[in-house]
Amino acid sequence: MRSIGVNAAIVGMVALLLHVGLHVVVLLRRNWLRDQWTQTTCATWRTTAARISEHTPSASGQTNVLENALTRREMKWLRYARAWLAEHPTQAEELVPSLADPVFVGLAESPDVYTNCTDLPPYSRGYYESGALFATCDLFTRAGRASWLLHEVTGRSEEPGVPPGTGRSALADRIKSWTKWFRALDGGRACFPAR
Numbered sequence: 278m279r280s281i282g283v284n285a286a287i288v289g290m291v292a293l294l295l296h297v298g299l300h301v302v303v304l305l306r307r308n309w310l311r312d313q314w315t316q317t318t319c320a321t322w323r324t325t326a327a328r329i330s331e332h333t334p335s336a337s338g339q340t341n342v343l344e345n346a347l348t349r350r351e352m353k354w355l356r357y358a359r360a361w362l363a364e365h366p367t368q369a370e371e372l373v374p375s376l377a378d379p380v381f382v383g384l385a386e387s388p389d390v391y392t393n394c395t396d397l398p399p400y401s402r403g404y405y406e407s408g409a410l411f412a413t414c415d416l417f418t419r420a421g422r423a424s425w426l427l428h429e430v431t432g433r434s435e436e437p438g439v440p441p442g443t444g445r446s447a448l449a450d451r452i453k454s455w456t457k458w459f460r461a462l463d464g465g466r467a468c469f470p471a472r
Contacts, residue, residue: 315461318433319468322366325432329363336361343368346426347375347419350385355422362430367465369430373455375423377448381441384416414440420448427455 336342336357346358362369415421415438424439436454439447462468 321432322468326363326366333360347422350383359429366469370459370464372423376420376452378419380419417441
């Protein structure tokens with residue numbers, strides 16, 4: 278009788294150890310995958326920021342850079358914001374709430390920007406017929422500009438753009454996705470700890 282109880286206890290203990298061991302392996306694998314994702318994502322973001330800084334004049338001396346980029350029609354404000362965010366990457370998260378604002382801004386003084394957007398109000402056409410920079414339809418609304426800047430400065434490409442007419446539920450999905458992304462990177466501090 279006693280040997281059956283001892284054997285059952287041994288089998289139970291082995292099963293428990295296997296169960297605990299399996300959970301430890303799963304946790305280690307999950308942590309390893311998260312670390313790999315963080316390293317890859319941070320490398321992309323740092324490379325993108327360095328490339329922008331290398332090829333774009335500094336935006337130092339500009340004030341209210343992000344607000345101007347979201348509200349002023351001129352393309353130069355988007356360029357200033359892009360350069361400023363390359364210099365201050367941990368501030369990019371400030372753009373996420375603006376993804377909820379579909380207000381049409383338009384685009385002016387941008388002869389070097391080309392887009393094939395067809396969903397624009399009739400009065401807004403005329404600035405976009407030719408140019409060197411091909412831009413998505415994101416540049417015409419506050420939400421779209423925030424999305425464009427986030428993509429441009431982080432190098433994140435899996436999230437879709439925000440053209441005019443994007444619905445509120447789609448905008449809410451973009452906010453959730455970007456919020457989760459920034460949270461996983463501690464607002465960017467995982468990639469840029471000294472800033």
